[in-house]
Amino acid sequence: MKPKLIVFDLDYTLWPFWVDTHVTPPFCKERDGKVYDANRQVVNLYPDSLEILKHLKDNDYDLAVASRTGSTEEAEQLLHLFDMNKYFVMKQIYPGRKTTHFSKFQNAFNHCYTDMLFFDDEHRNIRDLSSIGVTCVLVEEGMNWDYLNRGLNLHKEKKSS
Ligand SMILES: [Mg+2]
Numbered sequence: 350m351k352p353k354l355i356v357f358d359l360d361y362t363l364w365p366f367w368v369d370t371h372v373t374p375p376f377c378k379e380r381d382g383k384v385y386d387a388n389r390q391v392v393n394l395y396p397d398s399l400e401i402l403k404h405l406k407d408n409d410y411d412l413a414v415a416s417r418t419g420s421t422e423e424a425e426q427l428l429h430l431f432d433m434n435k436y437f438v439m440k441q442i443y444p445g446r447k448t449t450h451f452s453k454f455q456n457a458f459n460h461c462y463t464d465m466l467f468f469d470d471e472h473r474n475i476r477d478l479s480s481i482g483v484t485c486v487l488v489e490e491g492m493n494w495d496y497l498n499r500g501l502n503l504h505k506e507k508k509s510s
Pocket of ligand 1 (some may be wrong): 470
């Protein structure tokens with residue numbers, strides 16, 4: 350069975366930086382289509398991030414964001430500039446343990462944790478969410494197709510066992 354909700358972390362999962370540390374707001378999108386920070390550094394996502402989100406959305410998966418960053422506004426600005434909001438049914442962006450973020454998803458959609466799939470680069474988050482039944486994939490080199498397939502397969506195996 351397909352996951353009913355696929356959740357992505359932001360920092361070091363969909364983009365290669367901590368939004369509160371490595372880039373300088375405000376951000377803007379220039380005529381060249383690229384996003385720049387206040388120091389004129391180009392701000393990029395991981396190369397496969399947008400294609401993966403588009404692919405999942407096209408295949409009728411519901412997607413969400415769970416981030417612990419304190420730079421909520423800055424993260425929201427980047428999601429807007431990268432035109433990513435159209436992919437997400439819900440976003441939870443604030444500090445704290447991600448079990449809180451996921452309890453909001455559960456309340457909003459009434460899905461079991463075992464029907465959710467999660468991608469994140471931090472062991473502590475993987476540990477917290479695995480313990481309540483979420484299928485988790487540790488993303489060590491940025492989101493890519495390999496992690497996605499691993500997650501979908503892992504979820505399928507868990508649901509059929
Ligand atoms: Mg992260």
